[in-house]
Amino acid sequence: MSAGTPPLSTPSKPQAKGLNCPKCGAAITLRTFGQAETVVCGSCHSILDAKDPNLAILQQFDAATRISKPLIPLGTRGKLRGTDYEVIGFQRRHSKIEGITYYWHEYLLFNPYKGFRYLSEYNGHWNDISVCKQLPVVEFAAANYLGEVYKHFQSSDANTDFVLGEFPWQVRVGEHAVVTDFVHPPRVLSSEKMDKEVTWSIGEYMYGREIWEIFKLPGAPPEAIGVYENQPSPVTTNVRDIWIAFAAFVFLLLLLMAGFDMLAKKDPVFDQTYTFNRALAKGEQSFVTDVFELTGRTSDVEIKTSAPVDNHWIYVNYALINQDTEHAWDLGREVSYYHGYDSDGHWSEGKQSDTVVISSVPSGHYFLRIEPEVDPLVPVISYTVEIRRDVPVFGIYGLAFLALLVPALIISWRAYVFERSRWSESDHPPMDFSNLSGNSEDA
Amino acid sequence: MTQPFANCPNCGAKIVFRWSSSVQTVCEYCKSILVRTDVDLKKVGQVADLPPDSSPIQVNTEGMYRNKSFVVVGRILYEYDQGGWNEWHVMMNDGKSAWLSDAQNEYAISFSANAQNLPAASRVQVGQQFTWSNERYTVSVITPAHYRGVEGELPFQYWDKTDVTFVDLRTESGKFATLDYSDPEPVLYLGEFVEFDDLKLKNLRSFEGW
Numbered sequence: 050m051s052a053g054t055p056p057l058s059t060p061s062k063p064q065a066k067g068l069n070c071p072k073c074g075a076a077i078t079l080r081t082f083g084q085a086e087t088v089v090c091g092s093c094h095s096i097l098d099a100k101d102p103n104l105a106i107l108q109q110f111d112a113a114t115r116i117s118k119p120l121i122p123l124g125t126r127g128k129l130r131g132t133d134y135e136v137i138g139f140q141r142r143h144s145k146i147e148g149i150t151y152y153w154h155e156y157l158l159f160n161p162y163k164g165f166r167y168l169s170e171y172n173g174h175w176n177d178i179s180v181c182k183q184l185p186v187v188e189f190a191a192a193n194y195l196g197e198v199y200k201h202f203q204s205s206d207a208n209t210d211f212v213l214g215e216f217p218w219q220v221r222v223g224e225h226a227v228v229t230d231f232v233h234p235p236r237v238l239s240s241e242k243m244d245k246e247v248t249w250s251i252g253e254y255m256y257g258r259e260i261w262e263i264f265k266l267p268g269a270p271p272e273a274i275g276v277y278e279n280q281p282s283p284v285t286t287n288v289r290d291i292w293i294a295f296a297a298f299v300f301l302l303l304l305l306m307a308g309f310d311m312l313a314k315k316d317p318v319f320d321q322t323y324t325f326n327r328a329l330a331k332g333e334q335s336f337v338t339d340v341f342e343l344t345g346r347t348s349d350v351e352i353k354t355s356a357p358v359d360n361h362w363i364y365v366n367y368a369l370i371n372q373d374t375e376h377a378w379d380l381g382r383e384v385s386y387y388h389g390y391d392s393d394g395h396w397s398e399g400k401q402s403d404t405v406v407i408s409s410v411p412s413g414h415y416f417l418r419i420e421p422e423v424d425p426l427v428p429v430i431s432y433t434v435e436i437r438r439d440v441p442v443f444g445i446y447g448l449a450f451l452a453l454l455v456p457a458l459i460i461s462w463r464a465y466v467f468e469r470s471r472w473s474e475s476d477h478p479p480m481d482f483s484n485l486s487g488n489s490e491d492a
Numbered sequence: 493m494t495q496p497f498a499n500c501p502n503c504g505a506k507i508v509f510r511w512s513s514s515v516q517t518v519c520e521y522c523k524s525i526l527v528r529t530d531v532d533l534k535k536v537g538q539v540a541d542l543p544p545d546s547s548p549i550q551v552n553t554e555g556m557y558r559n560k561s562f563v564v565v566g567r568i569l570y571e572y573d574q575g576g577w578n579e580w581h582v583m584m585n586d587g588k589s590a591w592l593s594d595a596q597n598e599y600a601i602s603f604s605a606n607a608q609n610l611p612a613a614s615r616v617q618v619g620q621q622f623t624w625s626n627e628r629y630t631v632s633v634i635t636p637a638h639y640r641g642v643e644g645e646l647p648f649q650y651w652d653k654t655d656v657t658f659v660d661l662r663t664e665s666g667k668f669a670t671l672d673y674s675d676p677e678p679v680l681y682l683g684e685f686v687e688f689d690d691l692k693l694k695n696l697r698s699f700e701g702w
């Protein structure tokens with residue numbers, strides 16, 4: 050104040066006012082420095098006219114049957130979004146939907162400079178609510194507010210059935226309003242229509258533990274039950290983004306596959322056709338091949354066995370033997386091909402060739418020991434053995450693909466389940482997969 | 493700026509006009525409502541004691557709006573069936589007069605605007621839309637109020653009113669308009685809602701315990 054300014058007409062330092070209830074004599078504190086219109090006696094629950102110096106009784110309601118204790122006691126202060134607020138009023142409201150009564154609680158907060166703000170609590174879910182300064186625009190089943198689209202969630206009749214503390218408006222038990230909620234998690238846009246007046250408010254989801262921290266409340270907050278209309282999804286990333294990333298990775302994998310395929314030498318080092326003739330076969334059928342050379346760095350070797358089998362099989366035991374070190378790789382491969390017709394039509398199983406890859410084979414001079422076994426039904430059959438050095442292996446890409454696909458599927462599923470349980474409580478319960486979304490920008 | 497001054501015709505106290513275009517002021521000592529004429533001050537009425545109110549703003553509160561500083565020089569206090577609100581008369585540092593309204597700590601700054609063909613009060617309904625300065629305004633509330641008192645300097649004579657109707661309008665972008673039906677000809681004020689912190693107010697009232 051500049052020097053020489055005389056005292057103002059109003060007291061320079063308003064104080065909270067202490068009064069007594071005209072009904073029961075209990076002490077009543079007015080905390081809003083004259084902004085209260087009504088105040089409710091915490092003892093006998095008479096609703097009193099806060100503007101009347103004698104606190105005329107406006108309404109008495111049967112509190113005994115519906116007493117509700119605020120989780121945050123009136124008069125508690127806490128710092129919310131950088132400003133100290135005091136809890137000054139509390140009301141319980143309910144709405145009946147399809148025969149079921151749902152109760153929620155609203156706490157009125159006050160700061161003499163910043164004004165009023167609300168907290169709402171339903172089944173352990175909290176919202177920090179303030180009155181909208183901008184006007185939302187409602188279009189069909191959505192509302193546009195500050196450039197964001199809010200989807201219509203629910204319209205219901207809200208009835209006040211219990212009040213405590215003071216309110217800057219005329220509050221009565223039994224009054225009702227039509228409340229319409231539009232959601233854009235973590236925010237909820239609500240319109241409250243009472244008589245002719247429509248009030249818009251914007252709320253942001255809060256967790257019980259945050260409320261407990263702000264108001265330094267003892268114990269633990271009640272656990273949140275179910276999914277609330279504007280509760281942020283635990284799936285914080287947009288599901289659509291995950292699939293875009295997935296597609297990008299798959300594309301990269303394909304590029305890598307093409308690259309390694311181009312880089313692999315795929316050297317043919319051995320190609321021989323042998324004939325098995327049962328008439329000539331005596332005793333052990335094993336034989337060894339000519340020596341061939343595997344060159345270059347240690348890499349893999351592919352052995353391909355082909356035979357014109359037709360409803361029978363051959364089985365070949367191989368040993369790939371290093372002539373210098375006598376190190377051997379033993380393996381057995383089967384080539385079988387069966388086909389026919391049955392009630393389901395044509396069927397077939399197997400094919401006329403088999404490929405196997407032996408990894409990490411050093412360079413050197415090698416030969417194969419081959420021992421064929423043939424279906425007893427087959428008297429004579431020829432089979433071809435081909436060996437290629439340094440072939441690309443694609444199995445690893447399949448694993449990588451799965452490693453990317455599985456988390457994307459899990460995240461999508463979790464997001465879907467969460468959104469489904471959110472919307473199952475709305476006026477628009479989900480019937481199909483159309484609400485599959487981690488956030489609501491798909492509207 | 494030289495501040496014109498005179499003496500209260502009722503009690504002789506010094507009356508200083510902080511805003512050269514003020515038409516009316518209230519003597520801080522004897523609460524006489526004084527109107528400026530060409531020659532002197534004329535007492536036209538007396539302010540009853542203002543009811544205790546809870547606005548954190550007071551005469552001499554200073555602040556900033558759009559990079560211009562302002563000082564509060566007067567106010568009109570209104571009442572309606574859900575409470576009261578203050579229209580604080582502020583003087584911007586460029587000499588313009590504006591209004592800082594405080595309705596249950598919801599703050600808005602507005603300026604008197606020139607507009608033709610304003611609707612009569614009886615023809616305005618909630619939800620109706622008007623376009624001024626290329627903005628579409630929607631009527632949000634019609635408030636039958638009554639004048640409760642004045643303090644400090646005002647840009648017009650305002651002391652003998654009783655019931656007045658206000659029409660508040662809002663936009664999708666936070667703009668704010670008021671149609672003031674205090675006089676036979678409606679007056680339009682255009683402005684916007686402002687955040688308390690953005691006003692960087694100084695010389696505020698203090699509240700016990702806060």
